[in-house]
Amino acid sequence: MSQLNRQVRLKARPADIPKAEHFEIVENPVPVLADGEILVRNQYLSVEPAMRGWVSAVANYSTPVGIGEVMRAFAAGEVVASRHQGFAEGDKVTGLFGWQDFAVVGAQAVTRKVAEADLPLSLALGVLGLNGVTAYFGLLAVGEPRPGDTVVVSTAAGSVGSAVGQIARLSGCRTVGIAGGAAKVAQCLEQFGFDAAIDYKATDDLDAAIAAACPDGVDVYFDNTAGRISDAVTKHLGLRARVVICGTASVSSWDSWPSGPRVERHLLVKRARIQGFLVFDYQARYEEAVKRLAQWVREGRLTYAEDILDGIDKAPGAIDGLYRGDNRGKRLIRLHG
Amino acid sequence: MSQLNRQVRLKARPADIPKAEHFEIVENPVPVLADGEILVRNQYLSVEPAMRGWVSAVANYSTPVGIGEVMRAFAAGEVVASRHQGFAEGDKVTGLFGWQDFAVVGAQAVTRKVAEADLPLSLALGVLGLNGVTAYFGLLAVGEPRPGDTVVVSTAAGSVGSAVGQIARLSGCRTVGIAGGAAKVAQCLEQFGFDAAIDYKATDDLDAAIAAACPDGVDVYFDNTAGRISDAVTKHLGLRARVVICGTASVSSWDSWPSGPRVERHLLVKRARIQGFLVFDYQARYEEAVKRLAQWVREGRLTYAEDILDGIDKAPGAIDGLYRGDNRGKRLIRLHG
Secondary structure: OOOOOEEEEOOOOOOOOOOHHHHEEEEEEEOOOOOOEEEEEEEEEEOOOOOHHHHHOOOOOOOOOOOOEEEOOOOEEEEEEEEEEEEEOEEEEEOOOOOOOOOOOHHHHHHEEOOOOOOOHHHHHHHHHHHHHHHHHHHHHHOOOOOOOOEEHHHHHHHHHHHHEEEEOOOEEEEEEOOOOOHHHHHHHHHOOOOOOEEEEOOOHHHHHHHHHOOOEEEEEEEEEOOHHHHHHHOOEEEEEEEEEOOOOOOOOOOOOOEOOOOHHHHHHHEEEEOOOHEEEEEHHHHHHHHHHHHHHHHOOOOEEEEEEHHHHHHOOOOHHHOOOOOOEEEEEOOOO | OOOOOEEEEEEEOOOOOOOOHEEEEEEEOOOOOOOEEEEEEEEEEEEOHHHHHOOOOOOOOOOOOOOOOEEOOOEEEEEEEOOOOOOOOEEEEEEEEEOOOOEEEEEHHHHEEOOOOOOOOOHHHHHHHHOHHHHHHHHHHHOOOOOOOOEEEEOOOOOOHHHHHHHHHHHHOOOEEOOOOOOHHHHHHHOOOOOOOOOOOOOOOHHHHHHOOOOOEEEEEEEOOOHHHHHHHOOOOOEEEEEEOOOOOOOOOOOOOEEEOOHHHHHHHOEEEEEEEEEHHHHHHHHEEEEHHHHHHHOOOOOOOOEEEEOHHOOOOOHHHHOOOOOEEEEEEEOOO
């Protein structure tokens, strides 16, 4: 087997959404293992909206990927060589392995060993990975849903949003999804079991649509967008509502902060709160979430959608596609069968 | 003694800050007591920023005062006649007695009997009243200060802000006050013991002033203003910061929501939260707060300032004066010795 390692590297820093031209694919020999390292052969590479932030030079929660560096990415694969006593050949692992065929990493790069041998490995990057865990802790720990609450989710057909809606439903809540386009709205209602779904692209009066879908107001708003969708939902927050800021997909640049409606008075009158959330803060409780998510998947109570692109050459253009809404589920790059 | 009751009534609905011309003073006989009612002779009437909201027709946390009605206000006085078994002549009480000499009310209008006979009755409307209790619960229950935190307070020389700063200090925090004018800044530093104070009126670069005063970032921001002061503080929120929205004094109208910088991305990156707070939600725990506040006052660990105007004819113009920053402490109207 050829031991060439194809890598997707950041070639230029995008001003906004990273596109194919900001990356280049190079081939390198697979490096030799040092003591304490493992060699992972990636099977699936993850593509996610957060990548826009990871390559941005604007102050953020992580240092930006450097020019010439392999694109930071979660991946799932198999340990094919190990000089670390905690890992053996054949272990399935997921972690920050980058957009490449092979990763030589220390144990700190490994998110976890994948214990769910009965479920597809790709799930480790979606509903049983960062997306599912984000939905789990963002909704349950920050959103604090209570039975009977109305929970509104933006990007509701996405890999995080669809899990949020389903976990909210498992928590006894009424769920309202907001998504773009008739196909995604249908997916929200039919596949993900939202009680109502709003097509923001087809709605002139988002405000009225939310009012109609949430007659008792919004108790929890799980937001992946910021922008006009959030502004419309915010008006309908009920008493003691909780807003989870998980992503800001609809605002293209925060180089200087854009303007929007001031929320202070509304928060005061409603005694509501808006809180930022980052899943990495819950790393210590990762297994708790994955265990429950996996059980729900096995029981058919938590479903998911995948959007799999074949071949590493699809990676460079894959983020841009997400922001255009091309995908119909968790977007992954499959490197081999 | 003449049993005429002078009342300050709302004459016209202000578009913004209520001024003298929006009120009129009328004289009426003192009404006769029905069963279950008490007659309170007010000694002090409270004047507070929240009154702007109470007379506003814009949706709010309370129904607006009607045209022709006695201005809603907290007051402190003495029970001079009682047909309620819970109250006796001579009891000192505080409650929603309105801007008038005499109030005939049921027990539901009474906030509490004033138990602190060793302290001035006026404190029942300030540091031992709504202002102190607001500071106590807003800071401790919503702001959740921890020892070592940097706590920033706007309107820091005001009756709420000054108590917040002192309670934060009692909680082991470093305190930074923001106030308008050299006199208030001096009062923050000398009387209220803030570790640093910023004169926002004398500062061209509020952003730099906050950065200098908060080298480790802001952990708790207790806000009474909204507007540009908040915008500047928000930029310096640290990891997991808590913002308490207690008032919105610097925004004159919320008839349509004004614009300001979008905070979503910053909240996400900092995992920070912004939460609205209303003291009435803590009514059941009022005694807990007053007991501690009174003890701190007796021990000299909690100090206060009062701005007392003599005579009911001062009431109509007194709210406007607050918004101009005329006062140097809790503003009260004294009706008699």
